[in-house]
Amino acid sequence: MADYKKPLPHPTAVTLPFWEAAKRHELQIQQCGSCRAYVFYPREVCSECLSPDMSWVQVSGKGILYSYTIAQAPTHSSFTEDVPYVIAIVELAEGPHITTNIVGCKIEDLKVNMPVVASFADVTPDITLVKFRPA
Numbered sequence: 001m002a003d004y005k006k007p008l009p010h011p012t013a014v015t016l017p018f019w020e021a022a023k024r025h026e027l028q029i030q031q032c033g034s035c036r037a038y039v040f041y042p043r044e045v046c047s048e049c050l051s052p053d054m055s056w057v058q059v060s061g062k063g064i065l066y067s068y069t070i071a072q073a074p075t076h077s078s079f080t081e082d083v084p085y086v087i088a089i090v091e092l093a094e095g096p097h098i099t100t101n102i103v104g105c106k107i108e109d110l111k112v113n114m115p116v117v118a119s120f121a122d123v124t125p126d127i128t129l130v131k132f133r134p135a
């Protein structure tokens with residue numbers, strides 16, 4: 001973990017609750033207090049009604065593989081040894097889409113709409129990445 005060399009997220013005031021939850025191996029996204037929409041990625045106002053009444057809620061971590069691509073060339077030099085790897089969009093059970101990686105699944109076994117569940121990768125003492133694996 002200490003020698004993790006890939007790009008890392010830089011949490012901001014808006015995104016910090018997501019990263020703090022991930023460190024606890026919990027998936028939290030925002031929910032609008034006005035229209036009740038679940039919202040991801042983190043924002044200052046609701047993407048549906050523009051209300052600033054946003055709060056963080058723990059969600060199931062369950063979803064489906066909405067779409068994916070296979071990276072045959074690294075998207076950054078630090079990913080060279082991972083090629084080929086899966087860049088995916090997961091549709092959470094609560095609705096929002098999250099861009100992620102699929103782990104623990106052979107590429108030939110991937111199927112659009114397959115059930116997936118959040119999987120947490122503790123890559124540094126401060127950062128845990130949220131990936132997904134087959135449910």
Ligand SMILES: [Zn+2]
Binds near residue numbers: 046047
């Ligand atoms: Zn709203």
